[in-house]
Amino acid sequence: MSALSTLFLASCLVWMSGAQTAFKRVAEENVTLPCHHRLGLLEPRSLDIEWLLHDSKANQKVVITYSGGNVYNEVNEGQKGRVSFTSNFLAGDASLQIVSLQPSDAGQYTCKVKNAGQYEWHHITLTVLEKPSKPKCWVEGELSEGKELSLQCNSASGTAPILYQWQRISDEEGKMEHLPPTARVNFSNPGQVLMKNLTQMATGLYQCTAYNEAGQENCFVQVTVQYARSIGMVAGAVCGVLVGLSLVFLIVWLTIRRKEKKRYEEEEAPNEIREDAEAPKARLVKPSSSSSGSRSSRSGSSSTRSTANSASRSQRTLSTEATPHITPSRYSRVETEGREIDPKKVNHATLVKMGATPVMLPAQSRAFQTV
Structure with missing residues (x-):
């Protein structure tokens, strides 16, 4: 290789090493981080490629490597099975592909290529955006x-x-x-x-x-x-209904009580025990001297009749002890509205209207008075 070509290659390597790119991707998407080099033409057997990650905690992790003719893509446990080289990395394209991005994939990536004592490197910043969760x-x-x-x-x-x-x-x-x-x-x-x-x-x-x-x-x-007013109206309506029902119940109860009291008074009025009026006294007629003979002749029969009458009157008096008797006034005959009334025909109600005094007499005393 001529000196001119070597100088051109070195200048390209210096320019490429200074290039830096930033990427933003949303989680669960895929991304390809570029890394192009020219060192594969020098010594293909000694070519060495390595991708490194500096995460937000300044930790450095190996993502994927190619060394000694083998690819190692399961170095990082968090990215196992999700990283790979995109194409023919031996020909000069060592780009890194990451699928199903996760927030932990964010950070600064460095691509290092070494061959025959020469180096190339690229710095790429990857930002993984996470959509807000369901609020x-x-x-x-x-x-x-x-x-x-x-x-x-x-x-x-x-x-x-x-x-x-x-x-x-x-x-x-x-x-x-x-x-x-x-x-x-x-x-x-x-x-x-x-x-x-x-x-x-x-x-x-x-x-x-x-x-x-x-x-x-x-x-x-x-x-x-x-509605605040509707709540007050409902409460007022409920109270009004309760008060109305209470009044109706009170009126019905008072009416029933009044009727019961009136019926009780009507039933008790006829059952009141009234004092018997004084029975009329029997008038004794003094017999004349002319009838002394007949009196003596009838004494036997009269005494027998008197005894029978006394017994019958005593029996009637005992059966009518509870029956009220009203004694008429001092006169044996009472004048009412200009006409005479026989005391025997005067009933109980008429005597009461005329002011007669009810007197209760024992049955025994009445019997003796009428003998």
């Missing part, structure tokens, strides 16, 4: 008019910075709307929206979007503001 949405506070609440949204993982955006979804065709005028975003916590002095305008479906360079994810929450 969680919830509501904190009281869903009533005049109260306040906060809408919360949080994504557990993803490449920082993760940004949040709240929107309200319209009922018509699912269009996005701005937040109500009373809503304010908490800048110290972008995933939180504060809503004060709630009104019915705040009712609706809200969407939170968590996003970064890698992508975005959404979550939804329903807000339903309750």
Whole structure:
């Protein structure tokens, strides 16, 4: 090889060694990190290629190597089975391919090529972006008019910075709307929206979007503001119904009690024990001297009849002890409205109206008075 060609090759190696490239990829995607060299033409048998990784913790790991005619691609446990050379690395293309990128693949990669005492190297920075995880949405506070609440949204993982955006979804065709005028975003916590002095305008479906360079994810929450006045009206209506039922029950109970009391008085009035009135005294007629003979002749029969009459009257008196008797006034005959009334024909009610005094007489005394 001439000196001119050697000098040209050396200058190219110096230019290539100073080249550095940065890549950004999203997790789960594939990437190819370039590494081109010219040392394969010198001594193919002595060619040596090595890829190294300096991760975020400044740890150096071997990714893949070619040495002594063999390829070793299972050196790094975390990248085993996911790394390989893209094409004919002996001809000058030692690019590295990584499939199904993971956040741990991020870092600075160095490609080193050595052959016949000559070196080439390339530095490539790989950034692996992770999309925000599915965020969680919830509501904190009281869903009533005049109260306040906060809408919360949080994504557990993803490449920082993760940004949040709240929107309200319209009922018509699912269009996005701005937040109500009373809503304010908490800048110290972008995933939180504060809503004060709630009104019915705040009712609706809200969407939170968590996003970064890698992508975005959404979550939804329903807000339903309750009528404060409707709650008071319902409570008042319930109280009114209870009071009305109580009044109706009280009226019915009083009516039933009054009827029972009246029926009890009507049933007790006829059962009252009244004192018997004084029975009329029997008038004894003194017999004349002319009838002394007949009296003596009838004494036997009269005494027998008197004895029988006394026994019958005693029996009647015993059977009618509980029957009230009313004694008429001092006169044997009573005048009522200009006509005479026979005491024997005067009934109980008439005597009461005329002011007769009821007197209860024992049966034995009545019997002796009528003898």
